[in-house]
Amino acid sequence: MGAGDPAETFRQEAQELIEQLEQALLDLEQTPTDRDLVDSAFRALHTIKGSGAMFGFEVMAAFTHHVESAFDQVRKGKLQASPPLVALALEAQDIIKSMILEPDTDYSSREKALLDELSKLVNGEGETGVPGSGGAGTPAVEAVSAPSQTQRWRINFSLARDALVMGVNPLLLLDELRSLGHCTVTALTDLIPPLAEIEAEGSYLRWDVVLTTDVPRSVIEDVFIFVQDDADLSISPIDLPGEGRLGEILVDRGAVSRLVVEAIVASRPPLGEILVEAGQVAPEVVKSALAEQKHLIREQVDSAKEAKSSASIRVPAERLDELMDRVGELVIVQARLKQLASSNGDTQFKAVAEEMERLISELRDTTMTIRMVPIGSLFSRFRRLVHDLGRDLDKKVSLVTTGEETELDKTVIERLNDPLVHLIRNSIDHGVEGAAERLAAGKSGEGEVRLEAYHSGAQVVISVKDDGRGLDRGRILAKAEENGLIPPGVKLPDDELFQLIFQPGFSTAKEVTNVSGRGVGMDVVKRGIEALRGTVDIGLRSGGGTEVTVRLPLTLAIIDGLLVRVGMGRYVIPLPTVEECVELSPQDDLRSTGRSFLNIRGELVPFVRLRDLFASPLPPDPYQKVVIVSLGDSRVGLVVDQVIGDHQTVIKSLSKLHSSLKAFSGATILGDGSVALILDVEHLIEWVMEQSDVALLEAGE
Amino acid sequence: MEVLTLGLQDDIFALGADIVREILDLVPVTEVPNAPPFVNAVINVRGRVVPLCDLRLKFGMERSPHTRDTRIVVIEVPISGEATIVGLLVDKVYEVTEIAADSIEDVPRIGLRWSPEFIRGVGKRGTDFIMVLDIEQIFATAPRSVDLTAA
Numbered sequence: 001m002g003a004g005d006p007a008e009t010f011r012q013e014a015q016e017l018i019e020q021l022e023q024a025l026l027d028l029e030q031t032p033t034d035r036d037l038v039d040s041a042f043r044a045l046h047t048i049k050g051s052g053a054m055f056g057f058e059v060m061a062a063f064t065h066h067v068e069s070a071f072d073q074v075r076k077g078k079l080q081a082s083p084p085l086v087a088l089a090l091e092a093q094d095i096i097k098s099m100i101l102e103p104d105t106d107y108s109s110r111e112k113a114l115l116d117e118l119s120k121l122v123n124g125e126g127e128t129g130v131p132g133s134g135g136a137g138t139p140a141v142e143a144v145s146a147p148s149q150t151q152r153w154r155i156n157f158s159l160a161r162d163a164l165v166m167g168v169n170p171l172l173l174l175d176e177l178r179s180l181g182h183c184t185v186t187a188l189t190d191l192i193p194p195l196a197e198i199e200a201e202g203s204y205l206r207w208d209v210v211l212t213t214d215v216p217r218s219v220i221e222d223v224f225i226f227v228q229d230d231a232d233l234s235i236s237p238i239d240l241p242g243e244g245r246l247g248e249i250l251v252d253r254g255a256v257s258r259l260v261v262e263a264i265v266a267s268r269p270p271l272g273e274i275l276v277e278a279g280q281v282a283p284e285v286v287k288s289a290l291a292e293q294k295h296l297i298r299e300q301v302d303s304a305k306e307a308k309s310s311a312s313i314r315v316p317a318e319r320l321d322e323l324m325d326r327v328g329e330l331v332i333v334q335a336r337l338k339q340l341a342s343s344n345g346d347t348q349f350k351a352v353a354e355e356m357e358r359l360i361s362e363l364r365d366t367t368m369t370i371r372m373v374p375i376g377s378l379f380s381r382f383r384r385l386v387h388d389l390g391r392d393l394d395k396k397v398s399l400v401t402t403g404e405e406t407e408l409d410k411t412v413i414e415r416l417n418d419p420l421v422h423l424i425r426n427s428i429d430h431g432v433e434g435a436a437e438r439l440a441a442g443k444s445g446e447g448e449v450r451l452e453a454y455h456s457g458a459q460v461v462i463s464v465k466d467d468g469r470g471l472d473r474g475r476i477l478a479k480a481e482e483n484g485l486i487p488p489g490v491k492l493p494d495d496e497l498f499q500l501i502f503q504p505g506f507s508t509a510k511e512v513t514n515v516s517g518r519g520v521g522m523d524v525v526k527r528g529i530e531a532l533r534g535t536v537d538i539g540l541r542s543g544g545g546t547e548v549t550v551r552l553p554l555t556l557a558i559i560d561g562l563l564v565r566v567g568m569g570r571y572v573i574p575l576p577t578v579e580e581c582v583e584l585s586p587q588d589d590l591r592s593t594g595r596s597f598l599n600i601r602g603e604l605v606p607f608v609r610l611r612d613l614f615a616s617p618l619p620p621d622p623y624q625k626v627v628i629v630s631l632g633d634s635r636v637g638l639v640v641d642q643v644i645g646d647h648q649t650v651i652k653s654l655s656k657l658h659s660s661l662k663a664f665s666g667a668t669i670l671g672d673g674s675v676a677l678i679l680d681v682e683h684l685i686e687w688v689m690e691q692s693d694v695a696l697l698e699a700g701e
Numbered sequence: 702m703e704v705l706t707l708g709l710q711d712d713i714f715a716l717g718a719d720i721v722r723e724i725l726d727l728v729p730v731t732e733v734p735n736a737p738p739f740v741n742a743v744i745n746v747r748g749r750v751v752p753l754c755d756l757r758l759k760f761g762m763e764r765s766p767h768t769r770d771t772r773i774v775v776i777e778v779p780i781s782g783e784a785t786i787v788g789l790l791v792d793k794v795y796e797v798t799e800i801a802a803d804s805i806e807d808v809p810r811i812g813l814r815w816s817p818e819f820i821r822g823v824g825k826r827g828t829d830f831i832m833v834l835d836i837e838q839i840f841a842t843a844p845r846s847v848d849l850t851a852a
Contacts, residue, residue, distance in 0.1 A: 569734070652750040656781055657787070661736060666750075669745050675729075676731065
């Protein structure tokens with residue numbers, strides 16, 4: 001869209017096609033006989049070639065043609081999708097990609113080498129059409145998706161009078177016709193006799209059916225195979241151009257002569273009525289013809305609709321951002337409206353305000369879902385990475401992914417790519433052992449890297465697990481001492497020790513490989529994740545191997561929040577982290593001096609006074625409230641002066657001047673135009689935990 | 702150069718008019734707990750959350766109660782390479798005026814009550830001296846905020 005450079009549009013489209021191709025190829029490696037995958041690869045190649053030639057990528061198109069031809073052989077069963085062929089195709093895919101991204105570079109040598117390989121592979125297995133060099137022409141390969149000849153049929157049938165008694169069910173016949181294609185059925189009732197003469201079980205109806213289908217006439221006839229002896233059946237093709245006017249249809253059916261129709265049309269419509277009145281055709285015939293006309297019109301409308309719905313729209317991300325901004329402003333105005341309405345006695349005004357609130361919150365959700373992308377689109381990119389790494393390092397590694405449907409904001413997903421690439425590389429390079437070592441350790445020869453994603457409260461958790469050798473405490477300790485990260489001789493618990501891996505300049509790889517181990521890795525990962533306001537942890541899996549857990553907030557531009565007041569300040573607590581609100585009883589209040597515990601249904605929950613944290617100068621309200629928040633397994637109560645209510649919160653980021661204040665994830669604008677800060681509950685709890693570890697231990701005893 | 706002149710306590714300061722976006726009457730101010738005193742608040746400027754800086758604190762003056770004349774000058778200034786909108790709390794705004802560039806003199810070594818690094822030069826208008834602020838320097842040296850979680 002926009003000021004689209006057509007070549008750019010093609011690049012975007014090609015990107016998707018190349019991904020589709022890659023998926024198909026990687027899957028083919030596992031199941032070389034799957035026809036769907038072969039077709040999918042072939043289609044992708046075919047489309048890349050076709051659109052490429054259209055947008056001036058002739059060299060690429062010519063090259064792609066050869067690869068496509070090879071896959072055509074596979075489709076026809078003349079060639080096996082063997083691992084060498086898949087490997088070649090993957091390589092070819094890389095070349096195609098480069099050709100699209102950097103069309104000016106000279107690829108002829110790479111191209112030649114690959115095509116030679118390809119023709120070696122293909123030769124002997126039949127005629128392949130892989131010449132030595134690519135010309136600019138792109139001979140058309142038979143169109144896979146070209147629709148077969150579609151034809152409209154007019155079917156008119158009536159059953160023998162005693163057919164129903166004989167057990168014929170006309171409904172089944174009609175259903176069978178419907179299964180053949182787009183079908184309009186008209187029942188004609190003109191043969192039904194007066195009640196006095198009627199046979200209760202007789203069959204008096206006639207049916208006019210208009211059927212649009214691509215099956216040949218014989219198939220339609222087959223439908224009537226068991227009834228045709230007694231039935232009155234006629235099947236004739238409809239050869240009408242375009243619109244199909246009623247008059248044309250009637251003439252085509254031979255119901256009336258063209259001259260009559262033309263004369264009457266010249267007088268005036270509605271044609272059907274006039275014809276009936278003029279006694280030229282029976283009302284039933286007109287009715288049936290009208291139905292046929294409707295059928296034709298509907299078909300045109302349907303095909304127009306189809307064209308529309310199959311086309312998804314490409315929108316630049318900035319426009320979505322703009323839309324999000326507008327919705328954000330709308331939400332703020334809405335908050336003002338809500339405030340006005342609540343201080344206003346007019347019930348009609350209130351009703352409108354409530355309606356607005358509902359609509360705007362729906363609009364907000366819709367807008368947000370537009371930006372959400374399933375993480376599977378990211379995961380699928382890593383399959384190639386794992387494939388290539390396994391080959392480079394001579395290890396057998398498989399990638400298992402779960403939770404692909406977990407949705408995250410598009411920008412977050414894009415920025416997750418690099419950190420996850422690092423983590424997967426680390427897993428395969430440092431974690432997963434070579435086949436021999438694995439077998440010696442009693443594991444299967446093939447290593448496994450698991451990528452998992454799932455929702456947890458207001459967070460998305462992504463974990464990278466391997467079943468490799470795990471983390472070497474001794475080496476981490478030695479390295480940390482060597483780099484001066486910790487003083488020598490210090491004993492650290494495992495989790496703290498492992499966190500050292502994320503320190504800048506830390507790398508335990510004994511030698512530098514081209515995969516990882518340059519000492520920039522984990523700290524970059526940590527910074528990347530923290531830039532998304534997420535956290536990253538590393539630990540050992542209980543069954544052996546390493547697990548890295550990345551937690552990300554559902555960084556959406558708008559969240560549901562709980563608005564609270566502490567002293568003069570108003571703060572928003574993200575609603576998904578809130579478990580419940582309770583009153584701080586005077587006893588609990590008095591018993592504690594700094595921090596203490598609440599008894600929530602028999603469970604001890606530590607609480608902390610926000611007024612202390614925020615150094616509020618005002619005296620506390622007489623009845624303070626405790627908002628119980630949770631993150632993972634830890635629950636903490638936050639003591640506030642007042643719980644104001646829920647609030648649709650448009651997140652505005654804080655400037656650089658405040659970016660180091662981790663207790664706040666942003667700010668929002670309230671209905672009265674003032675600003676409220678949004679609490680970053682996770683960082684807040686973290687800090688409180690650190691602060692109160694000692695105090696909690698003492699209080700717990 | 703075209704400047705906006707403003708008052709802090711009894712002195713007249715000036716900043717380049719090109720970076721000024723708007724001048725606001727006092728709006729409701731939201732305090733940011735644990736932020737450095739110089740930037741301990743945020744305000745709403747046309748739907749944006751903008752940090753509010755009390756210029757007086759940069760020049761060793763006491764925070765003062767707001768008066769009828771108190772204004773917020775909204776400026777755009779690069780902070781670590783990123784254009785940032787900032788509100789400056791000042792006691793008074795005078796006018797936009799022209800100061801001949803060659804009339805601006807270097808900051809005298811002595812005779813200034815405050816640290817000279819925030820002053821680009823001293824201009825004259827009539828009998829008054831005008832301190833031309835070095836806004837970028839003011840924000841470049843903004844102290845790292847107290848980190849609540851790093852305690």
